[in-house]
Amino acid sequence: MQRTKDVTDPAKMVLLSFCSGFVGALLVYLAMTYLPGLPGVDKEQDLPVVDSLRDEVVRDFGDVPNIPPGVPELRKIAGTKPARIGNRASSHTGSELNNIEVYEKTNQAVVNITAWKETQVFNWFFEPIPREDEAIGSGSIINEEGYILTNNHVVLNALKLLITLYDGSRFEGEIVGTDPENDLAIIRFDPKGRKLSTISLVDDNALQVGQKVFAIGNPYGFERTLTVGIVSGLGRPIQNENNLIIQGMIQTDASINPGNSGGPLLNSRGKMIGVNSSIYSPTGSSVGLGFAVPVSTVKRVLPDLIQYGEVRRGWIDIQVMPLFPQLVRYSRLSVEKGLLVSRVLAGSPAEKSGLKGGKRDQAVRSGNRVVYLGGDIIVQINDTEVAGMADLYSALEPTHPGEVATLTVIRNGKKLKLKVKLSSRKTESFSG
Numbered sequence: 001m002q003r004t005k006d007v008t009d010p011a012k013m014v015l016l017s018f019c020s021g022f023v024g025a026l027l028v029y030l031a032m033t034y035l036p037g038l039p040g041v042d043k044e045q046d047l048p049v050v051d052s053l054r055d056e057v058v059r060d061f062g063d064v065p066n067i068p069p070g071v072p073e074l075r076k077i078a079g080t081k082p083a084r085i086g087n088r089a090s091s092h093t094g095s096e097l098n099n100i101e102v103y104e105k106t107n108q109a110v111v112n113i114t115a116w117k118e119t120q121v122f123n124w125f126f127e128p129i130p131r132e133d134e135a136i137g138s139g140s141i142i143n144e145e146g147y148i149l150t151n152n153h154v155v156l157n158a159l160k161l162l163i164t165l166y167d168g169s170r171f172e173g174e175i176v177g178t179d180p181e182n183d184l185a186i187i188r189f190d191p192k193g194r195k196l197s198t199i200s201l202v203d204d205n206a207l208q209v210g211q212k213v214f215a216i217g218n219p220y221g222f223e224r225t226l227t228v229g230i231v232s233g234l235g236r237p238i239q240n241e242n243n244l245i246i247q248g249m250i251q252t253d254a255s256i257n258p259g260n261s262g263g264p265l266l267n268s269r270g271k272m273i274g275v276n277s278s279i280y281s282p283t284g285s286s287v288g289l290g291f292a293v294p295v296s297t298v299k300r301v302l303p304d305l306i307q308y309g310e311v312r313r314g315w316i317d318i319q320v321m322p323l324f325p326q327l328v329r330y331s332r333l334s335v336e337k338g339l340l341v342s343r344v345l346a347g348s349p350a351e352k353s354g355l356k357g358g359k360r361d362q363a364v365r366s367g368n369r370v371v372y373l374g375g376d377i378i379v380q381i382n383d384t385e386v387a388g389m390a391d392l393y394s395a396l397e398p399t400h401p402g403e404v405a406t407l408t409v410i411r412n413g414k415k416l417k418l419k420v421k422l423s424s425r426k427t428e429s430f431s432g
Helices: 010-034 051-056 072-078 094-109 295-308 325-331 389-396
Strands: 110-122 128-141 147-150 158-164 170-179 184-189 212-217 225-239 245-252 264-266 272-279 290-294 318-322 339-344 363-366 369-372 377-381 404-411 414-421
Touching (some): 110 147, 158 184, 245 272
Antiparallel strands (some): 170 184, 212 264, 264 272, 318 339, 404 414
16 A cells, blocks of 8 residues: 655644744735724724823813714723813822922922031040031021021021022021021021012911921932921920920921921911921931921011011019929928029019019028029919929010019919019029
């Protein structure tokens, strides 16, 4: 029997498959190119706006008529109009647009402040040698005359100030007024006729925990950086570098880092609600605990800073000693917290109000101070309970000379209320 030729040769089978596939692909190409469009699908030139979907930038499909019924995704998109910036459509969300709007509205009014300060270092022979250090902070232009609101610690002991605007132009600045108790300062530069962008202070300070806030500043020298967060807490008492308590601070989780000091904390309308002042951080960098001086405080002290260069506050001309356990036991006092009035300045409003100091024959020594026992113990000033010197400063911080303060004192174990007309604070405390 004659054997037939084997037609299952692998090489020939591969060649046959390749030729069949090529012919099939060619036929499909010719059909798609030259045959009429299939039912329900238009030709490419009849499909509107498809090319405008590139890079996620879309036209306002609400203005495009006759969307083909065979393209349901385009019809779905046409039902919603994307947000616009000016005359341009945008794919940004409403929250993102608010961020952009606030930044564009305010960033040109945020300046970089460079302060040169003289410090002392010691050589190998422990001799003091002056050295000039550079500190960087932020500030907000608050009017077109070149007045800038910033922190006191940014300009403290500055020998020279350099103000850098958003476009890189630089001006020399000068200190107008400082308020160490609230860590605020006003500086000024001569704009030389140029028009300045400014930041407005909010009309009211009715803040709510959870509301959105923005911080703009120059952290680590990166100019006009925007961070976004919320109000995390209100009314925080924060101790500053002078061991004084700044009341009513705004807590925020918006990132605040070295260089942000003095920059604005803004609401969603682009108005200043606070001045970024400090952070709580074990590492020196932001951990989501930033604090700002509220605008209510700024408005209260701003006129004095511009007019007098300082804040004129009320004061009580007395010398006091905070109570401590040994003193309480030694004097057998009926209270454990408060300020013992050691001396009252003769002829002062405090003396005229009937406030009593200690007795000369009951003098004791506490550290390097002589304290006279037997005087009144101040436990409250107006609505502020008093346990130490920081409370005394806090209670008198919002007052002015000539106003009357209500003092609650303990005298011979009994509680009394005295009306004291405040004098003008000339020094941090009376001594003499």
